Amino acid sequence: MTRIVFSFFAIITGLLTGTLAASDKPSPPWAATLDQAAFTKNGLDRLHHPHYEYECLGLGGTVARIDPFGFTTTPAIGINTNGYLKHLPYLSYQYWWDEESHRHVPFELNGGYGAHLATGQASSFRHHLDIATGLLTIDLGLKVAATGTHTFQSHRELFVTPDGVLVIRITDAPNAPTPFQLQIDTNKKVRIYLNQGVYAREHDPWSGTASARPEGLVVTATRPKSCVATLAVAADGANITLDPQALRIGSKRPGKTLTFYIAPGSSYESSDPVSAAWEKAASAKQRGYAASRSDTARWWSHFYARASVTLPDTDLAGWYARSTYYLGVFFGRTDVPPGCNGTSVESFAGAVCPEYDLVLDQQALLLGNHFDEARRVVNWLGRTLPRAERYATEGLTLHKVATQYTNGAKFGPLMGYDGTLLVPPTEGEGVWAHEDFAGNNAALMALNYVDWSDDKTLKALAERILKETTRISAADLQWRPDLDSYLNKDMPSTVQQAATRFGLEESLRRGVAEPGWNAQAPKVLIPTGDYQGAKVLTGGPGSIPTARSGDATWLSPVWWYSVIAPDNPVVRSSYDLFRTSTTGNYVFNNGWMGVIAAKLRDGAEALRWAREFLRPDATLFDDTCLGELIGDFEDFKKTPEVAAHAALLCNINQMLLDPDDDKTITVFPAIPAQWETQGVAFDHLAAKGDILVSGELKSRQVRVILENRSGLPCHRTLRVRLPSGISLLRPPLKGVRLENGWAVLPDLPLVPQGKTILTFNMAAP
Numbered sequence: 001m002t003r004i005v006f007s008f009f010a011i012i013t014g015l016l017t018g019t020l021a022a023s024d025k026p027s028p029p030w031a032a033t034l035d036q037a038a039f040t041k042n043g044l045d046r047l048h049h050p051h052y053e054y055e056c057l058g059l060g061g062t063v064a065r066i067d068p069f070g071f072t073t074t075p076a077i078g079i080n081t082n083g084y085l086k087h088l089p090y091l092s093y094q095y096w097w098d099e100e101s102h103r104h105v106p107f108e109l110n111g112g113y114g115a116h117l118a119t120g121q122a123s124s125f126r127h128h129l130d131i132a133t134g135l136l137t138i139d140l141g142l143k144v145a146a147t148g149t150h151t152f153q154s155h156r157e158l159f160v161t162p163d164g165v166l167v168i169r170i171t172d173a174p175n176a177p178t179p180f181q182l183q184i185d186t187n188k189k190v191r192i193y194l195n196q197g198v199y200a201r202e203h204d205p206w207s208g209t210a211s212a213r214p215e216g217l218v219v220t221a222t223r224p225k226s227c228v229a230t231l232a233v234a235a236d237g238a239n240i241t242l243d244p245q246a247l248r249i250g251s252k253r254p255g256k257t258l259t260f261y262i263a264p265g266s267s268y269e270s271s272d273p274v275s276a277a278w279e280k281a282a283s284a285k286q287r288g289y290a291a292s293r294s295d296t297a298r299w300w301s302h303f304y305a306r307a308s309v310t311l312p313d314t315d316l317a318g319w320y321a322r323s324t325y326y327l328g329v330f331f332g333r334t335d336v337p338p339g340c341n342g343t344s345v346e347s348f349a350g351a352v353c354p355e356y357d358l359v360l361d362q363q364a365l366l367l368g369n370h371f372d373e374a375r376r377v378v379n380w381l382g383r384t385l386p387r388a389e390r391y392a393t394e395g396l397t398l399h400k401v402a403t404q405y406t407n408g409a410k411f412g413p414l415m416g417y418d419g420t421l422l423v424p425p426t427e428g429e430g431v432w433a434h435e436d437f438a439g440n441n442a443a444l445m446a447l448n449y450v451d452w453s454d455d456k457t458l459k460a461l462a463e464r465i466l467k468e469t470t471r472i473s474a475a476d477l478q479w480r481p482d483l484d485s486y487l488n489k490d491m492p493s494t495v496q497q498a499a500t501r502f503g504l505e506e507s508l509r510r511g512v513a514e515p516g517w518n519a520q521a522p523k524v525l526i527p528t529g530d531y532q533g534a535k536v537l538t539g540g541p542g543s544i545p546t547a548r549s550g551d552a553t554w555l556s557p558v559w560w561y562s563v564i565a566p567d568n569p570v571v572r573s574s575y576d577l578f579r580t581s582t583t584g585n586y587v588f589n590n591g592w593m594g595v596i597a598a599k600l601r602d603g604a605e606a607l608r609w610a611r612e613f614l615r616p617d618a619t620l621f622d623d624t625c626l627g628e629l630i631g632d633f634e635d636f637k638k639t640p641e642v643a644a645h646a647a648l649l650c651n652i653n654q655m656l657l658d659p660d661d662d663k664t665i666t667v668f669p670a671i672p673a674q675w676e677t678q679g680v681a682f683d684h685l686a687a688k689g690d691i692l693v694s695g696e697l698k699s700r701q702v703r704v705i706l707e708n709r710s711g712l713p714c715h716r717t718l719r720v721r722l723p724s725g726i727s728l729l730r731p732p733l734k735g736v737r738l739e740n741g742w743a744v745l746p747d748l749p750l751v752p753q754g755k756t757i758l759t760f761n762m763a764a765p
Helices: 028-036 273-287 289-305 314-331 357-367 371-394 427-434 437-453 456-475 494-509 517-523 569-578 588-599 603-612 642-656 673-678
Strands: 039-042 055-059 062-066 090-093 107-113 121-130 135-143 151-160 166-172 180-186 207-213 216-222 229-236 240-243 248-251 257-266 308-310 396-398 401-403 477-480 485-488 528-531 534-537 664-667 680-687 691-697 701-708 714-721 737-739 742-750 754-761
Touching: 028 308, 028 314, 055 121, 055 151, 055 314, 062 151, 090 107, 090 257, 107 166, 135 289, 151 289, 166 180, 166 289, 180 207, 180 216, 180 229, 180 257, 207 273, 216 273, 229 248, 229 273, 248 257, 257 273, 273 289, 289 314, 308 314, 308 642, 314 357, 314 371, 314 603, 314 642, 357 371, 357 437, 357 588, 357 642, 357 680, 371 396, 371 437, 371 456, 396 427, 401 427, 437 456, 437 494, 456 477, 456 494, 456 517, 485 494, 485 517, 494 517, 528 569, 534 569, 569 588, 588 603, 588 642, 603 642, 603 673, 642 680, 664 691, 664 701, 691 714, 701 714, 701 742, 714 754, 742 754
Parallel strands: 664 714
Antiparallel strands: 039 121, 055 062, 062 090, 107 180, 121 135, 135 151, 151 166, 166 257, 180 248, 207 216, 216 229, 229 257, 240 248, 308 680, 396 401, 477 485, 528 534, 680 691, 691 701, 701 754, 714 742, 737 742
16 A cells, blocks of 8 residues: 655745735746747748638737738738638727727738839748747748849847737848838728628728828728727838828838837727827837837736646647737737637627627636736626616617617627627527627626625626626516426527526625515526436427537536536536537537536546647647637638637636635646646636635645635635545544545635645655
8 A cells, every 4th residue: 555644734924015926927837838839930831821820919909910921911822712701911909890899900001112012022931929928020031023033031020019009120131122111001891790691792991091290100090980090100210201192101221120119099999099099109119129029028927927837738738828828919908808709800790709708718817817807808898888788778679689678788799899789690690689698698707707806896896787687687587387497588598597597696695686586596497308317408498418419508507607516417417418519619619518527527538628629720720729610611710719719728727726616626626647647737826716726736746825815814625636546644634634536625714815835745655
């Protein structure tokens, strides 16, 4: 029998100065992972790849998908253009919208040489996106046919500052034939919702004018029923030349270094978007290239230092880092959340999606200790709440489907920057007007932020969103005597039923429920059916389970809404059926299933689902991003789906830590057997109650650190997975017990602003 030496010590420190958050610098193993996870495209074969994917840069609400030459106009040379989605680079800003909830791309950045801004023919090609600092470097060998036949080298550096300024530095070799020029074009080919259904027509283009500034210009773009969009460009370099009529800025002399500071603005954000954009660009120029680059690298360093993981699976570790990068790009210092496929206008008109995507995104932010970004999501919900309340009381119509309530707040599955509901392209999709769970999800996100962060300043807003959205879902309940249950009268799907029960139960628990909700809550049906002698979840009442059927979202009563406990037998039987279906063809479902496997304490299955994300040409696109669908040959793989990256993060985080219970913290709940001997660790993942958890599992030691960052003492039951084969603790310790490979410490006290360290040491016989 293996002799176990167990040392258990708790170090409690109270009233520490400052916070107990991660340091400003990532840990050495995590820093190495970030370095190795850089995106690199090297060689002409990569340039001509038919599945070429554009790299993403972003911060402060500005996102740029960069073309091979460093701008947003020239598509990849050998790109496969099949499908409905236009596979193009773009520059987006969080406040570029129209009145009908469509995100827009008003501007295109075109850079090149000569009168016609030729980009040049590439004789050599290399991109390197260092995710640790947010810096993209491009090295090109170029031949510009119109000006000669010789080749010259061009080095380009790009990043987006924390203030949302896109910085582009061009350094051409002295033998460059002509000066470099940057032109700001306006978008003349506007597409809305893929130009399908009611959008299948030509749309008003953006028209642009420019005004000169000292070594810079501001381009203003307008179109009917849309924001006034502005883009300011401040240039730094020798002999700057301006041509406001051509919307062009550059250098008079070839072979020089030019730096452009490009700042967006919008009338939906500022009453004077021209001045606001120019002030931002000019300020960045005054600060200078080195300082701006340092500011950006420092922001990313702080962002990554919030939490980290050390995994023996290097592929997963790299994509964990890359997925964290995507959350930073699309949520870092951003006040309007991204849509289903980031900020691409091609997918669902770029609208924000509280239906599924935004919840996955915020879950990953919370688990990863990115509370600032998660709070910004709640602030957006607060800004859109008054419009949601008007939709409820004044009525909402999508095509021929109308709804109206006496009170409450009506959110929708797709929304604009200000909460305007997006009109779907086809009449049949008007049924979205009956979807209530987008509103329940708004409450879920607000409450999750408050519960995880212990931020009392948003507690009242979260409870208001909870009560107002529950009013809608409660009003839509209909009693069914044949089922002895309540069903949503228009859309009784499992997701909607679980969301309604969640709203009712949370309203009761938090003291904001209206009379009668206590009677409704336990009678809201969660649809199930019988399959081979076991009860399983189904998609809706009356659905009959069949072989190889089931969808990950049907498990939402377990994860997200938590109205069914993971140890309920229906969860295991449902999972066993659903895992045989094609649910993973919707990419983020792989992470959803991985989370459920982790909650079932099945490490092998949780790892299998995580690795399902890493299928080249299926989920991974050009080794650059995770897409949305596997089944479609091209569409929905052409741009990052942020929620897919978030789902991967949630999958892995739940393998390392189950943080969802406000009474119990479970460490290493779903570690596959091979990781026990290889070693695995994590730092500063977050649990409910503003508690940060770190853990390290080695073959002969398990170490856990709990940091209570709140201002109040609390107690938690701690469950720690120990390596296989442990059956005894010697000597026995009071208050600690072993349960089938778990060390359990019930009612562990955590002092405010204190740290508790526990070490389990094992020795050979």
